[in-house]
Amino acid sequence: xxxxxxxxxxxxxxxxxxxxxxxxxxxxxxxxxxxxxxxxxxxxxxxxxxxxxxxxxxxxxxxxxxxxxxxxxxxxxxxxxxxxxxxxxxxxxxxxxxxxxxxxxxxxxxxxxxxxxxxxxxxxxxxxxxxxxxxxxxxxxxxxxxxxxxxxxxxxxxxxxxxxxxxxxxxxxxxxxxxxxxxxxxxxxxxxxxxxxxxxxxxxxxxxxxxxxxxxxxxxxxxxxxxxxxxxxxxxxxxxxxxxxxxxxxxxxxxxxxx
Amino acid sequence: xxxxxxxxxxxxxxxxxxxxxxxxxxxxxxxxxxxxxxxxxxxxxxxxxxxxxxxxxxxxxxxxxxxxxxxxxxxxxxxxxxxxxxxxxxxxxxxxxxxxxxxxxxxxxxxxxxxxxxxxxxxxxxxxxxxxxxxxxxxxxxxxxxxxxxxxxxxxxxxxxxxxxxx
Numbered sequence: 001x002x003x004x005x006x007x008x009x010x011x012x013x014x015x016x017x018x019x020x021x022x023x024x025x026x027x028x029x030x031x032x033x034x035x036x037x038x039x040x041x042x043x044x045x046x047x048x049x050x051x052x053x054x055x056x057x058x059x060x061x062x063x064x065x066x067x068x069x070x071x072x073x074x075x076x077x078x079x080x081x082x083x084x085x086x087x088x089x090x091x092x093x094x095x096x097x098x099x100x101x102x103x104x105x106x107x108x109x110x111x112x113x114x115x116x117x118x119x120x121x122x123x124x125x126x127x128x129x130x131x132x133x134x135x136x137x138x139x140x141x142x143x144x145x146x147x148x149x150x151x152x153x154x155x156x157x158x159x160x161x162x163x164x165x166x167x168x169x170x171x172x173x174x175x176x177x178x179x180x181x182x183x184x185x186x187x188x189x190x191x192x193x194x195x196x197x198x199x200x201x202x203x204x205x206x207x208x209x210x211x212x213x214x215x216x217x218x219x220x221x222x223x224x225x226x227x228x229x230x231x232x233x234x235x236x237x238x239x240x241x242x243x244x245x246x247x248x249x250x251x252x253x254x255x256x257x258x259x
Numbered sequence: 260x261x262x263x264x265x266x267x268x269x270x271x272x273x274x275x276x277x278x279x280x281x282x283x284x285x286x287x288x289x290x291x292x293x294x295x296x297x298x299x300x301x302x303x304x305x306x307x308x309x310x311x312x313x314x315x316x317x318x319x320x321x322x323x324x325x326x327x328x329x330x331x332x333x334x335x336x337x338x339x340x341x342x343x344x345x346x347x348x349x350x351x352x353x354x355x356x357x358x359x360x361x362x363x364x365x366x367x368x369x370x371x372x373x374x375x376x377x378x379x380x381x382x383x384x385x386x387x388x389x390x391x392x393x394x395x396x397x398x399x400x401x402x403x404x405x406x407x408x409x410x411x412x413x414x415x416x417x418x419x420x421x422x423x424x425x426x
């Protein structure tokens with residue numbers, strides 16, 4: 001009969017964790033505004049979070065675009081509609097694949113590193129040492145990383161989409177012989193700047209917020225042992241990926257639902 | 260300090276790259292620009308109806324792409340569509356009685372302009388007008404002609420040449 005009590009304890013801990021996350025978010029938001037004043041700290045984190053993630057984004061974007069070009073072409077050619085290949089590639093990248101895939105890659109590459117770094121700082125009592133010197137670690141350590149993630153993901157996602165469109169061009173036009181004017185003109189005809197591109201950028205801003213917040217939250221509240229840090233890193237990747245995919249459905253329904 | 264400046268520079272490049280990707284998306288992928296054929300000369304053709312012809316649609320001769328549609332306007336006097344064709348300067352020997360037709364690739368594919376060469380000895384130059392044109396087939400008009408005239412005499416009156424209207 002112990003399991004009934006276990007269910008109750010589990011539910012209570014989930015609710016109180018949510019409350020803790022909400023309180024932490026409020027503190028972090030205030031600290032981030034103050035961290036804007038120390039922008040050199042943010043730039044250092046932008047290097048770690050953004051520039052070092054660039055390579056995986058470029059390579060994946062190129063290959064995703066090439067696969068879209070190939071699959072789209074073979075599907076469309078059986079309807080004689082291969083002239084809309086550019087539209088298919090561009091719409092799937094700007095609306096869905098660009099923001100979602102770069103957020104997933106970002107969670108795996110940068111989010112896990114953030115959690116491990118902050119968790120190890122805690123495990124080696126660096127954060128405690130800062131508090132001993134009357135320095136609050138949240139605006140000094142956590143907020144610059146949070147801001148860097150917020151700024152980096154929309155940029156990475158735009159790069160992913162642009163490289164993907166070029167990948168589709170390489171396959172569709174250079175290799176399969178579609179006319180390059182048809183590729184670009186179908187794209188420009190069907191992709192709307194505000195409805196598609198700006199909405200994709202908004203999506204990636206929301207994903208940047210949620211992924212980076214989960215990463216710094218898990219790092220800051222990790223159990224300060226090697227096992228605790230490794231578990232927190234795993235939880236970051238799993239929770240961030242699930243949140244991105246779930247939120248993507250909600251955002252898509254809100255943005256494109258009325259069309 | 261030197262090390263720090265290096266990081267600043269790389270981060271600056273990263274931010275610039277992201278913004279450049281956004282500009283690329285806006286101008287090349289989105290609908291905020293228009294491109295042109297290099298080394299082209301322009302011809303004009305008037306059509307009664309251009310159907311779904313779009314800017315940048317290909318211009319072909321014998322199935323080979325030789326140019327693009329660069330502008331579509333309405334002639335305010337005759338209410339016809341004036342289409343500007345940019346033809347690659349390599350193909351500067353189109354006979355003067357060349358005819359233009361708006362065709363469709365595949366059943367539901369994109370529309371393009373097909374040129375049919377004539378037999379004159381003189382060639383079309385920059386700014387010339389193609390006199391013999393054939394409009395696009397509008398499916399609804401075709402069906403209504405077919406329905407109202409009975410199944411027997413269903414000739415597609417839509418696609419007449421309008422060459423002599425403007426002599």
